[in-house]
Amino acid sequence: MRQDPTPELAAFRRKVRAFVAEHAPGVKTHAGVRAPEPALLPAIRAWTAKLYEAGYLGIDWPAEYGGRPDAHPLEPSVVAEEIARARTWAPVGAAALVSAALVDFGTDTQRARFLPRIRACDDVWCQLFSEPEAGSDLASLRTRARREGEGADAVFVVDGQKVWTTNGRHADMGYLLARTDPRAPKHRGITAFALDMRSPGIDVRPLREITGSADFNEVFLDGVRIPAANVIGRVNDGWRVAMSSLARERSAVAARGVELFAVLDDLLRLAQEVPVDGRPALDDTATRQAVGELAARVQVNAALIALAQSRMLHGTEQPADAPLGKIFFSELNYDLADFGLRLQGTDGLLTEGDPATVAQGWWQDAHLYSRAYTIAGGANEVLRTQVAERGLGMPREPR
Incomplete structure (x- = not known):
């Protein structure tokens, strides 16, 4: 490397x-x-x-x-x-994901229709994958799409519910997965669609989270009609479309290393400003040891990202690369935010917006949000199973 x-x-x-x-x-x-x-x-x-x-x-x-x-x-x-x-x-939004799907699987008509609008940001896209009982186990999704009609007038009528939809309330378009063959094995019988979020029958409801903000949304679909021309790829082949687009969107992973170096810089400043027994916390041996351990892990995180990039460039990617990187990043991100909160002592109990908080309560918000990274993109518990089964070749869990 x-x-x-x-x-x-x-x-x-x-x-x-x-x-x-x-x-x-x-x-x-x-x-x-x-x-x-x-x-x-x-x-x-x-x-x-x-x-x-x-x-x-x-x-x-x-x-x-x-x-x-x-x-x-x-x-x-x-x-x-x-x-x-x-x-x-x-x-x-999800424009990077859906554009990857359109480039690899879309028709010429779809590319000509959607890609220029993505470039101009005329359309914000949301990702309509996860469901209340199909988050980490996405293939268990139950939103149904049944075909009506044939030829140019054919449509798919969609009924179901999606959840954890970031930017759902802002979105003009949705990248939707729905089950089109309920009798097929769960990884088959799924179709990918481009959905106009202004279609009748769509109800977007913001979810107020522990952070106090409403980044996520529930999306209810009741008899929503999607033209058959909006199918991305082939009918019942949506799982392959979705997995391919997720695999191609690697650039966000690269940003994780920079994010954590920035948080580490903030942590060092905080340790220099917050007093412990009348001295800066960083003068305390235990604090320096804890910060040093976190700094070493931030460097390891950057090395893992570089290794994944190197393997991608040389076509030697391994099944465990992405899960391991996500697990390591998300748990380190949580530990950084948690330590930043604990450094503040009892002031760490203050809520964001309180005038007495450090950095306008950024650490409080970061700590509350940090758990989301351990779930988003596949819960870490599920990803550990993937590493064991696909990366290490261990026996599958009994089903």
């Missing part, structure tokens, strides 16, 4: 960093992957459109839709890292 950037990639990073510094819509005030307040959405849409126009998003799209087939494969990761480094907003 080599981590040395090529001169071309280093020059690209400098260009992206300068672009972000000039055009970014301000610093995010909350940790994690969050939905913006409605008032912020126009600025984030404009920012996203600028990123596409400058060639910093959609890099791996076909050239006729603005992609650059000759680009270095790590350029999308560089863009994600520089956005994270600036602590500004990444593009909101």
Whole structure:
């Protein structure tokens, strides 16, 4: 594994960093992957459109839709890292996922219809995968889509419920998975759709979370009619479409290393400012040892990301790479936030918004949100099973 950037990639990073510094819509005030307040959405849409126009998003799209087939494969990761480094907003929604599905499985008509609108950020997309009893076990989804009619007038009528839908209340379009053959094995009989979120029969209900914000939503679908022309890929082949698009969206993983270095920097500043027995906490031996251990783990996290990128470049990816990286990152992220809260002593019990909180209560919000990373993208318990079975070849659990 080599981590040395090529001169071309280093020059690209400098260009992206300068672009972000000039055009970014301000610093995010909350940790994690969050939905913006409605008032912020126009600025984030404009920012996203600028990123596409400058060639910093959609890099791996076909050239006729603005992609650059000759680009270095790590350029999308560089863009994600520089956005994270600036602590500004990444593009909101599921456009990266659905564009990967459209590029690989969509029809020419679908690409011509949807990709330009994604580039202009005319459409914010949400991901309609998880359900109340089908989160980590996504293939158990029960939302049904039944076909009516034939030919150009054919539609699919959808009934069901989705949950944990980030940006659902902002979305113009949805990337939907629904079961079209209930008799097929659970990983089959699923179809992927592009869904107009303004369609009759859709009810989006924000979920108030432990953080006090409403990043997630429930989405209820009652007799929603989707044109058959909006099927992405083949009918009953949606599982392959979804897994392929999830596998292609690697750039967000790269940002995790930068995020944790930034949190570590904040933690060091906090340890220098917060007093313990009348001295800065960092003067305390136990505190220094704890911070040192966390710093070492942040470096390991970066090495895991670099290893995964190296294997991706050389076509040697292994089944355990993504699960292990996600487990390590999410549990380290929790430990960083937890230590930042504990450093504050009894002040850590204050809530975000209290004028006496450190950093306007950022650590309180980060701590509450950090549990979400251990669940999102597959609960860590489930991912450990994947590592055991697919990575280490251990016997499957009895079913």
